Amino acid sequence: xxxxxxxxxxxxxxxxxxxxxxxxxxxxxxxxxxxxxxxxxxxxxxxxxxxxxxxxxxxxxxxxxxxxxxxxxxxxxxxxxxxxxxxxxxxxxxxxxxxxxxxxxxxxxxxx
Amino acid sequence: xxxxxxxxxxxxxxxxxxxxxxxxxxxxxxxxxxxxxxxxxxxxxxxxxxxxxxxxxxxxxxxxxxxxxxxxxxxxxxxxxxxxxxxxxxxxxxxxxxxxxxxxxxxxxx
Numbered sequence: 394x395x396x397x398x399x400x401x402x403x404x405x406x407x408x409x410x411x412x413x414x415x416x417x418x419x420x421x422x423x424x425x426x427x428x429x430x431x432x433x434x435x436x437x438x439x440x441x442x443x444x445x446x447x448x449x450x451x452x453x454x455x456x457x458x459x460x461x462x463x464x465x466x467x468x469x470x471x472x473x474x475x476x477x478x479x480x481x482x483x484x485x486x487x488x489x490x491x492x493x494x495x496x497x498x499x500x501x502x503x504x505x
Numbered sequence: 506x507x508x509x510x511x512x513x514x515x516x517x518x519x520x521x522x523x524x525x526x527x528x529x530x531x532x533x534x535x536x537x538x539x540x541x542x543x544x545x546x547x548x549x550x551x552x553x554x555x556x557x558x559x560x561x562x563x564x565x566x567x568x569x570x571x572x573x574x575x576x577x578x579x580x581x582x583x584x585x586x587x588x589x590x591x592x593x594x595x596x597x598x599x600x601x602x603x604x605x606x607x608x609x610x611x612x613x614x615x
Contacts, residue, residue, distance in 0.1 A: 396547055435507070435595050435606030436548065481547050492538065492561055493597075493604065495547030 397482055397496035405502045412469040414480060414499045422484030425458050425465040430479045477503050509598045509607035517613045518586050526581040526610045528596035536599035537579040539571060543592045554579060586614045
């Protein structure tokens, strides 16, 4: 099945650094979402974007819905240890409970 | 805490066997979707149920089937297990336009 391309695949940063990751698709989505998955858990929704060009923040997280509707970006400012995990983007054709097409994931590790 | 639970947490089966995985959500969660997450990959959509009927299916063969019950529980059944079916199986329960994921069932097929 289709998977969206995320980069980077993994990141090793120091606590306090900012983080940027992106997600691209060959097809258009009308809703973009960002999830975080911790070991042994299911994905947890962080941010949802519903309009091309939209910039949305949730605390230290900021995400943008690309104008072409084929990409999205997630930034994390001033990283802390609990930010460790795998971040997934996901696209939906429409808002709501439709199927999610997930990205390949970005694994974030914080170096002490 | 998403209010979505799955059982069992882990399961080991052998090739050719059949397996049933279960998911339970809360009142008002009107859709349930199942996803397969292979190691190191993102979840892949298997199918969705709405009002006890299948409401969309991903690229999975018919040996993957499901049920949704009136009490907000759901089952994923996989027949004739193959080695490649080894994965984390996630259910996602839909409430007010948001899907909430359970912790998953990790299936190992030997």
